[in-house]
Amino acid sequence: MVRLNEMPFEDAVPIDGYGPGFFRVGGKLYQGAVICLSAEVTLWSGLTDRDALLALAGKIDVLLVGTGAEMAHIDADLRTALEDLDIGVEAMASPTACRSYNVLASEGRRVAAALLPV
Template sequence: MKLHRDNPNAQNRIRGYGSGEIRINEVSYHQSLIVAPQALELDGIPSDVAQLKSRHLERLLAHAPEIILLGTGSRLIFPPRELLFEPQSRGVGIEVMDTGAACRTFNVLLAEDRVVVALLMLEAGG
């Protein structure tokens, strides 16, 4: 698993989202990713809900968030309910939305000093 860490005093902010691209700070990414205020994970992230497994949610929980955002691509697609039980059983809120909405919500929660982590899916081929 490749982790990229920003300056410990800096925070990742989502600066843009479009078809096949997410821009965090000044870097554009063309793949699904996990973003937390001070961490990025790029390897082994599903590009659609059908690939989502409990191990991906465990990676999100490892960031000790208050809330998890699950951006499911260009359309809102709910994962199987049983995948959502683990975060909820640990008292962590989980919200499912399309990736654009998840990007906007991440920034709002970040501005409120909430401990948020997002898995943002980009469909393969953009």
């Protein structure tokens, strides 16, 4: 298991850690894929669940997509649909997405992380 460094957060809940098949967010354990948005964490079905990501329109400026243990590209149609809703999209390995989310959320940015487990 990997633990992330604690940082000051205003309204956002930090991603505390992750491991095989789980994430710890704000001290709570979540099995499987999740979407982290400010103080809200929801279970997510993964990249085929486009509606959950498109529903973030108007709530965020940037979506970090954690693609699991390794960096992978997301579907071009999904990227285009999100960008058409004025959501910037960055795909990266989930550990990197967790760290990036914590930094951006601690700065008060309008960010969400959609994370596939490692």
